[in-house]
Amino acid sequence: EDQVTQSPEALRLQEGESSSLNCSYTVSGLRGLFWYRQDPGKGPEFLFTLYSAGEEKEKERLKATLTKKESFLHITAPKPEDSATYLCAVLISGGSNYKLTFGKGTLLTVNP
Amino acid sequence: ETGVTQTPRHLVMGMTNKKSLKCEQHLGHNAMYWYKQSAKKPLELMFVYSLEERVENNSVPSRFSPECPNSSHLFLHLHTLQPEDSALYLCASSQDVADNEQFFGPGTRLTVL
Numbered sequence: 001e002d003q004v005t006q007s008p009e010a011l012r013l014q015e016g017e018s019s020s021l022n023c024s025y026t027v028s029g030l031r032g033l034f035w036y037r038q039d040p041g042k043g044p045e046f047l048f049t050l051y052s053a054g055e056e057k058e059k060e061r062l063k064a065t066l067t068k069k070e071s072f073l074h075i076t077a078p079k080p081e082d083s084a085t086y087l088c089a090v091l092i093s094g095g096s097n098y099k100l101t102f103g104k105g106t107l108l109t110v111n112p
Numbered sequence: 113e114t115g116v117t118q119t120p121r122h123l124v125m126g127m128t129n130k131k132s133l134k135c136e137q138h139l140g141h142n143a144m145y146w147y148k149q150s151a152k153k154p155l156e157l158m159f160v161y162s163l164e165e166r167v168e169n170n171s172v173p174s175r176f177s178p179e180c181p182n183s184s185h186l187f188l189h190l191h192t193l194q195p196e197d198s199a200l201y202l203c204a205s206s207q208d209v210a211d212n213e214q215f216f217g218p219g220t221r222l223t224v225l
Contacts, residue, residue, distance in 0.1 A: 004154070032212060043116070043202050043216025044155070087155070091212055099168065100212065102154040 003027070006088050006103035013110050016077050021106045023088030024070040033071050034100060035064050036087040044087055047073075078110045114138055116217035118203050124223045125193065133188040133220045135203030143209045144186040146178060149200040149219070161186060162209045193224045 007022045023033070032051050036044035048057040050066040057064045061082065063074040073086055085107045089100040116137045125131050137144060146158040160168035161180040175197075177189040186203055200221050204214040 034212060036216075042218050043204070046213050046215070049212060089155075099157055099160075099170075100155075100214075102156075104152065104154050 004088060004090055004101050004103040006086075006106050008106060009104070010107040011109070013075075013078055013108070015079055015110055015112050018074070018076045018078070020075070021073040021086055021108070022070060023073070023103055025088075025090050026069075027090055027092045027101070029092055030090055032091040033066055034089040034091070035071070035073055036089065038085045038087055038105070047086075075108070078108075080110045080112050083108055083110045116203060116205055116215050118201075118217035118220050120220060121218065122221045122223075124225065125190070126225050127193060127195070129193075130189070130191040132190065133201055133203075133222075135186040135188075135217055137184055137186075137203075137205040137215070137217075139205055139215060141205040141207050141215070142183055143206045143211070144180060144183070145204040145206075145214065146186065146188055147202040147204065147216075149202055151199075155202070159188075160209060167209060190222075193222075195224050198222055198224045 003026045005024050013019055032049055034049050035047040037047055038044040048064040053066055053068045055066050061076050065072045085105040087102055087105045089102040119134045142163050144161045148156045148158055157170050158172045159178045164180045175192050179187040200219040202219045203217040206214045
């Protein structure tokens, strides 16, 4: 069965303390991997799409990387406003063009 | 209004009530989606519409009934719900169903008593 697992479930960092969030997947035929950010009381906000192993994308303090089995979301020198739940989702081959399979998310808290 | 809006933001209903959730997108997109987000569970896709035509019904119970009268509006009609249906219901849109950059609304927090 196709699965998307995010770890850790929750992460507390001090402001400026860099770290990484993990998204591992066991799917047959990855067509794309997506990262979203979700703030409390809001819908998810699109961050990145990665399509092939070795690909990297950056946006401000965030960098997403992709291997054949997992993706990392690296957060460099985080600030309190980076606190949110980060969601990972995959699109698989052989399925529909639009059915994203989501992980449960990582709740990131950055303390000042 | 810009982006994707949803009303109401919060809804409490009894199991015998009938209510509707509304979603409107101001992005000129052709595809719209309903998702369910429960505590401690991943986002679950419920329905997908492309140019007002339903293209996905992801094994959702018939007590949830979607309606897409035009490409900007999407409704989710609710009747005889169960307490386990309590969740955050999210609407999203994308340029078309092949475009996976989906824009989400803020959601409706539904509580079924």
